[in-house]
Amino acid sequence: MRAEASVVIIGGGIIGTAIAFYLCKKGLKDVVLVEKSYLSSGATGRCGGGIRQQWSERMNVRLAMRSVKLFERFEEEVGMDIEYYHGGYLLLAYTDEEVELFHKNVAMQQEEGLDVRLLSKEETKEKFPFMNLEGLKLATFCPTDGHANPHLATMAYAKAAEKMGAMILTHTEVTDIDVQNGQIKGVLTTKGYIKTSVVVNAAGGFSREVGLMAGVELPTESYRHQIFVTEPLEHILDPLVISFVNNFYIRQTKSGNFIMGQGDKDEPPSHKHDPSWRFLVEMTEKMPHFFPFLKEVRVLRHWAGLYNMSPDAQPIIDKSDKLSDFYFAIGFSGHGFMLAPAVGEAMADWIIYGSPKKVDISNLKMERFSKGVSREKNVV
Ligand SMILES: Cc1cc2nc3c(=O)[nH]c(=O)nc-3n(C[C@H](O)[C@H](O)[C@H](O)COP(=O)(O)OP(=O)(O)OC[C@H]3O[C@@H](n4cnc5c(N)ncnc54)[C@H](O)[C@@H]3O)c2cc1C
Incomplete structure (x- = not known):
């Protein structure tokens, strides 16, 4: 040493x-x-390995945009393929407040030079016909967002x-x-x-x-967050999809598995790492509604990690x-x-x-x- x-x-x-x-x-x-x-x-x-530039705070947009530039040349600069995938991020809005916020966010993100756009429900349906978009009011999409293997x-x-x-x-x-x-x-x-x-x-x-x-x-302060991975399916989902009011995010890995998680507002700060039964039940009930092809898919593994939160x-x-x-x-x-x-x-x-x-x-x-x-x- x-x-x-x-x-x-x-x-x-x-x-x-x-x-x-x-x-x-x-x-x-x-x-x-x-x-x-x-x-x-x-x-x-x-x-989850998600790489997103669509934030409500300008500082996060700037840092994420710089990071994406560095992720784009990661293999050349750092020397390893990290399964970096430019499939975009799709953000879903279901309430009037979200619609207002998404309009504001996109205007700010475009000011920062980000290639991001608003999608109507019809446009979203056309791009992602395999999703159930019932109740959707608006979406935003950034093609240079993506994910990688952490x-x-x-x-x-x-x-x-x-x-x-x-x-x-x-x-x-x-x-x-x-x-x-x-x-x-x-x-x-x-x-x-x-x-x-x-x-x-x-x-x-x-x-x-x-x-x-x-x-x-x-x-x-640290908070437990949980996540699980399913068995692999044929590739269908390019972007990482996220809904704040419905409290979920989901992506498909290079090998076809789906990784998905949600937050828990009732979770007290702790260093707990154990996965809970409640999470598994809530997620497996919720996700097939939005992604009907998940109905018959088996969960392979479920784990927890810490969000280290700032105020x-x-x-x-x-x-x-x-x-x-x-x-x-x-x-x-x-x-x-x-x-x-x-x-x-x-x-x-x-x-x-x-x-x-x-x-x-x-x-x-x-x-x-x-x-x-x-x-x-x-x-x-
Ligand atoms: C379920 C879940 C999903 C997430 N999804 C995403 C996502 O999609 N995209 C994204 O960008 N972020 C995501 N995050 C957040 C992301 O994982 C973290 O913000 C990021 O990994 C923080 O990295 P870090 O190196 O600061 O912390 P860590 O990866 O926690 O590393 C800190 C390390 O410090 C070590 N350590 C602590 N104390 C000591 C000590 N005294 N001596 C020596 N070592 C010590 C720990 O063992 C640990 O390995 C997610 C987090 C969770 C839990």
Whole structure:
């Protein structure tokens, strides 16, 4: 194990590995990433893999658009096929409030340069004749949205970072952060002490706990979210389809399986990971109504992961103002996989050059919570 590093990253999900990759790519080789379990064992390996640019908050649109640019050249840049698929995202509106919001969102997204359009019920029916669109008022569609395999993406970043000189320590837990007089001196792990002056908290569902190790209070909370996968069917569904009022999202993987999930408003914050019977019953009753071809399909596997929520459902990307060089990329609120390339790049630029270069992420700093925030509405 390396006893000294210029940067220690805590967390081996998509965010930690993306940051490690971009730090190494930009020239910092002695990076150590510490993961308490295996790579992508947290939310990343349990997520839907959706990549969407259609958000209600401009900042999320910008970050997602930058990420899509990076996903488009992922194989060439990072060196692995991650089953990236440009099938688009179809957002369904069923209420007058949603119709109003979707009109507003699309106008803002188009201002940002996104290729996104409104679809009437008839146009949606024509494009997706196999769906039951009863009650639909409007839809929006962005063809450059899509999905990818989150395990492969995490492995790709980690392997590429390792090749450039990073050390990836799995099954190693950070148990404390050594802070003296406002300066980080190192991190204590289950495999020994690593001397460093720069630490990045990319601990996902445990971001708050890792913050407290350095004496920094972070306003994130974790919530269980569940998801399941069916047996494979012939390819039928190109886009990832999402409905906020009906509380579902669904996509078809490269091998034909359907992955789908919903949120649970009654779920209290916790680190619970166990799947519930209630979820399975609700989803298997609900989904065949919208997708009649799912009636006879068997569920293969069902699991849960953590949404690390911030108060406004937008990520917190910042550096502590209480101690030197404690960075955090946390609170992704259910959309961290798709934002990871842009966040990895921005964090690396910030650490190496003193500021992010490609996307202005100043609106994602902690200070926003004392000024009043606008909550991201397009979340399940
Ligand atoms: C059911 C579900 C569906 C989702 N669907 C999507 C989607 O379609 N698209 C999308 O963009 N996002 C989706 N998300 C959200 C996405 O998964 C997360 O936002 C993203 O994976 C966050 O990545 P991360 O690297 O920050 O966190 P994680 O993947 O959770 O990684 C954090 C890592 O830190 C490690 N760790 C924690 N504490 C310590 C410690 N003390 N020492 C060492 N290691 C530590 C953990 O073991 C973990 O592996 C979904 C999430 C869930 C749960």
